[in-house]
Amino acid sequence: MSTSPAIAIDSLQKTFREGLIRRRQVEALKGVSFAVPRGSIFGLLGPNGAGKTTLIKVLLGIVHKTRGDATILGHPAGHRRARRRIGYLPENHRIPRHLTGNTALEYYGCLSGMRVAEVKRQRPALLKTVGLEEWGTTSVSKYSKGMLQRLGLAQSMLHEPELIILDEPTDGVDPVGRSEIRAVLKGLQQNGTTVFLNSHLLQEVELVCDRVAILAKGRMRTVADISELTKAGSDVRLTLRGTPEDIAEALAAGGLDAPQLQPDAGGDVAVRITAGGQSQVDRIVDALRSRNVSIRSLEPTRNSLEQAFLSLIGEPSDP
Numbered sequence: 001m002s003t004s005p006a007i008a009i010d011s012l013q014k015t016f017r018e019g020l021i022r023r024r025q026v027e028a029l030k031g032v033s034f035a036v037p038r039g040s041i042f043g044l045l046g047p048n049g050a051g052k053t054t055l056i057k058v059l060l061g062i063v064h065k066t067r068g069d070a071t072i073l074g075h076p077a078g079h080r081r082a083r084r085r086i087g088y089l090p091e092n093h094r095i096p097r098h099l100t101g102n103t104a105l106e107y108y109g110c111l112s113g114m115r116v117a118e119v120k121r122q123r124p125a126l127l128k129t130v131g132l133e134e135w136g137t138t139s140v141s142k143y144s145k146g147m148l149q150r151l152g153l154a155q156s157m158l159h160e161p162e163l164i165i166l167d168e169p170t171d172g173v174d175p176v177g178r179s180e181i182r183a184v185l186k187g188l189q190q191n192g193t194t195v196f197l198n199s200h201l202l203q204e205v206e207l208v209c210d211r212v213a214i215l216a217k218g219r220m221r222t223v224a225d226i227s228e229l230t231k232a233g234s235d236v237r238l239t240l241r242g243t244p245e246d247i248a249e250a251l252a253a254g255g256l257d258a259p260q261l262q263p264d265a266g267g268d269v270a271v272r273i274t275a276g277g278q279s280q281v282d283r284i285v286d287a288l289r290s291r292n293v294s295i296r297s298l299e300p301t302r303n304s305l306e307q308a309f310l311s312l313i314g315e316p317s318d319p
Contacts, residue, residue: 004074006163006194007036007059012068014054028054030218031068036211038162041185041195043205046215047313052198053091055215056167060088073163084113087156091167091198093148097141101132101151104140108155122158129187130154131180145172153181157188164188166197170204182208206230206305216313229308235301236281238271242293247271250291254284268296 014029028051036042046052057063058070061078070077073085095104102123109119127133130150140148149172156164169185170178178201185195185208199205205212206226214221222229240247244261247269251257256273263269275281281298288295 003038005035005071006038006040006073007042007196008069008071009034009055010069012055012058012070013066014051014058014063015066028218029058029066032215032218032220033068034213034220034223036194036196038194039189039192040210041189041197041208043209043212044196044198044215045200045202045205045212045309049217050215051218052215053167056165056198059165060086085162087159087161087164089149089152089156089164089166089169091171093152095140095148095151097139099140100137101127101140101143102136104151105155105158109158112159114159119158126154126157129157129184131177146174146177149173150177150181153184161193163194163196166195166199168199169197170199170201178204202304202306202309212305214309214312221312226305230302230305235272235274237297237299237301238273238295239297240269240271240288240293241267241296242269242288242291244269246291246293247288250287250293251284253287254280256280256284272301 010033012029012032013027016026016028018024018026032051032055044052044055054063058065059072059077061083065077072079073082075082096107099107105123105126106116106119110116123136124133127136130153132147132150132154135143135147140151143151149169153166153169156166170181173181182204185197188195197205197209209226211223211225212229213223244263247261251271251273255276259271261269261271273284275284285295285298
């Protein structure tokens with residue numbers, strides 16, 4: 001396998017012209033640069049109007065760049081040799097309603113240059129992978145939105161591509177289905193396939209992606225590993241068993257004001273504190289033990305991807 005990135009973008013710009021009389025220029029992409037390692041699951045994030053769909057269209061050759069460079073699987077973006085090795089699930093994709101699950105895969109397989117016999121050979125296992133093994137002979141007009149997404153994922157995998165580009169792959173899929181799709185994507189990664197996905201469901205991205213790029217108003221805000229964006233903060237979550245008075249005294253001894261303490265039905269008290277460092281946490285733990293307060297759990301809190309995302313694009317989060 002090549003060690004070069006599956007996708008490499010350098011100073012990519014795209015400017016559209018709008019209007020018939022006054023030709024206004026709209027910059028959709030403003031010098032975007034990042035790389036997608038082969039064999040990774042990479043997420044593209046950004047609010048509406050960030051330029052995500054434009055970027056995907058440039059990579060696929062649907063839209064031509066204005067300036068900069070973009071390569072995909074070692075070829076210029078949109079090159080025919082690269083497109084043959086890519087699977088694609090567009091947002092709001094449409095499957096002709098007269099087709100069944102089986103014939104839809106035949107249709108898309110032929111578009112990818114596959115023989116019908118090869119499609120028929122792969123079809124049962126592929127439909128089972130996406131949870132549609134009992135729906136192959138059913139008209140897609142009877143499919144729910146989530147089922148159509150599953151079938152769309154199956155067609156993107158049909159010709160065993162090296163790179164799969166997914167635009168909102170879990171849109172309309174229930175929680176069980178989203179979990180199953182995550183498992184499919186992880187399985188693809190284990191087999192060496194690169195997955196590049198655009199999704200507004202940040203919790204899904206956090207669960208499945210290794211690395212993300214965040215766009216806002218056409219500009220790159222960051223490219224980072226999920227673990228880096230969700231690293232532990234200064235807050236510590238404690239679950240304690242003891243009297244509120246003893247807990248309050250221990251927190252005060254550690255240099256903290258006690259929050260409102262209310263035991264739950266089992267007698268445990270949940271406390272979230274902001275510590276100045278490990279030494280302060282140690283002092284609080286010593287003070288709790290000296291007062292015979294049982295420490296049932298102690299864990300550092302982590303930032304969510306949503307918190308990191310809102311911070312980077314400059315939007316306030318809910319309290």
